[in-house]
Amino acid sequence: MKINFKNILIALIEKEFKSYLRSINNFMNIIVFMIAIIILFPLTVGPSEEKLTLVSNAIVWIALIVSIIPTLDKIYISDFKNGWLEQYYYSPLLLEIIILIKCFVFWFFLIIPLTIFIPIFSILLNIPFLIIFWNIIIFAIGSLGFCLIGSICSSLTLGTKSTNLISPLLILPLAIPIFIFGNGVVEAVKSNYDPLPNLYLLITVCLILLIISPLISAYSIKIALTK
Amino acid sequence: MTSRLKDNMILKNISLTRGLKTIFSSLNIEFLCPGLNIIKGENGSGKTSLLMMISTLLQEDTGTIIRFGKLKKNDWLNEHILIKQNSSLSDELTIEENLKIWCGLKGWDLNTDKIEKSLKNFGILKYKNFLVSECSSGIKKKAELSKLNFDESFKLKCWLLDEPLNHLDENGKLFLKKIMDKFINMNGTILQTSHEKKINHKNFKIIKL
Incomplete structure (x- = not known):
């Protein structure tokens, strides 16, 4: 029988797109959580502009990361319960490629809209424009890395009952390189050094994850399905 | 011998x-191919596991x-x-979207006409734009079987x-x-698990676990 690979891609993207569109409360959760953190931080630091400029960049980053992590371990869980992961397994397209597409769609529909909010929050926290610009670039690249790490952790915890305990513990250590190189870029810009070396390292980490993550995820999904 | 295998x-x-x-443990079965194979057994006897x-x-x-000679795993899937x-x-x-995406994932034609025809044959065409979460289990089963x-x-x-007959009405x-x-x-070859006593098909083989 003739297999049309274009149709597989169309179907996959259509399914992901519609699922995200209909569960928009997930996205709203992230935004509300993020706004809460960013509003609460200046209140607790106190009315000193010096202190705030010292920590403002960190606040934006922490707010973004903390609000994303709870959604990362839910990439596969609903598909696993619905039996769609099995349908992916039966598809003629390699499971690794399907996972890669799923991660990209997740990144595109949940994380990229968040980057719109970075300039807004950064203005609220009095962050200079040059750093806002770099923050957006780093976040766009780094969040792809987060999604790929999330994919590994989400697939590893598919069979277990209490996923929300294990996933953050798995995600945080793996995410440290992204934190370090991401912050390195901003620190370099602040002190007038060349930010590119750190940016290249950040891209390297993401490229390595791009290769490793689908392989590990596909392997652990197959284990979860055939258990 | 090879052609038979x-x-x-x-x-x-x-x-x-x-x-x-x-x-x-040490299970030996030869299925009727082509034909209908009905797998019977008590609850927990491993019918679903066999499938x-x-x-x-x-x-x-x-x-x-042996799955139709030595079919490769991907071909068998x-x-x-x-x-x-x-x-x-x-x-x-919705039901229609589910079926359309399922066809797409198999690499088949994404034509909505054939989905409508299939749903119509099962008598659930009017539910095609319902979300699956709003449907009863009978309609879900029919959508699945279509x-x-x-x-x-x-x-x-x-x-x-x-167990394809669960939740189904007479039609x-x-x-x-x-x-x-x-x-x-x-x-075609069908392997079906069932608890029904009466079997209406002509040519079938019953396998007891």
Whole structure:
């Protein structure tokens, strides 16, 4: 029988797109959580502009990361319960490629809209424009890395009952390189050094994850399905 | 001998354990190909596990499964459908979208006409724009079974049906029988688990676990 690979891609993207569109409360959760953190931080630091400029960049980053992590371990869980992961397994397209597409769609529909909010929050926290610009670039690249790490952790915890305990513990250590190189870029810009070396390292980490993550995820999904 | 093996499905000396429980030990079955095979057994006797094992979702501990000669795993995945007992439709999508995306994932034609035709045959065309979460279990089952009613499904080698008659009304059962007969006439093999006593098909083999 003739297999049309274009149709597989169309179907996959259509399914992901519609699922995200209909569960928009997930996205709203992230935004509300993020706004809460960013509003609460200046209140607790106190009315000193010096202190705030010292920590403002960190606040934006922490707010973004903390609000994303709870959604990362839910990439596969609903598909696993619905039996769609099995349908992916039966598809003629390699499971690794399907996972890669799923991660990209997740990144595109949940994380990229968040980057719109970075300039807004950064203005609220009095962050200079040059750093806002770099923050957006780093976040766009780094969040792809987060999604790929999330994919590994989400697939590893598919069979277990209490996923929300294990996933953050798995995600945080793996995410440290992204934190370090991401912050390195901003620190370099602040002190007038060349930010590119750190940016290249950040891209390297993401490229390595791009290769490793689908392989590990596909392997652990197959284990979860055939258990 | 080789030609006979080519269109046969044989389990040789299979044993399977899940966790600590032994489900089969040294199981030998030769299925009727083409034809209808009805797998019977008590609850927990391993009917679903048998289907999942044949469909490669479970890995047998020992023994060999001959799936139509030596089909490669990827070819076998494209040559059969497994309809499980509980629905595998996404709650967030409508019935039509579910079926369309399912066809797409198989690499088949994405034509909505054939989906409408299939739903119409099962008598659930009016529910096509309902979200799956709003549908009753009978309608979900019919939507699931209408995957079998596409032109491409009849060209496959094998259908694995896990209790397809659950939740179905009389019309649904009649139409399912009709498409099963059509598939067998087109040289298809069906493995079906069932608790029904009365079997209306002409040519079938009962396998007791």
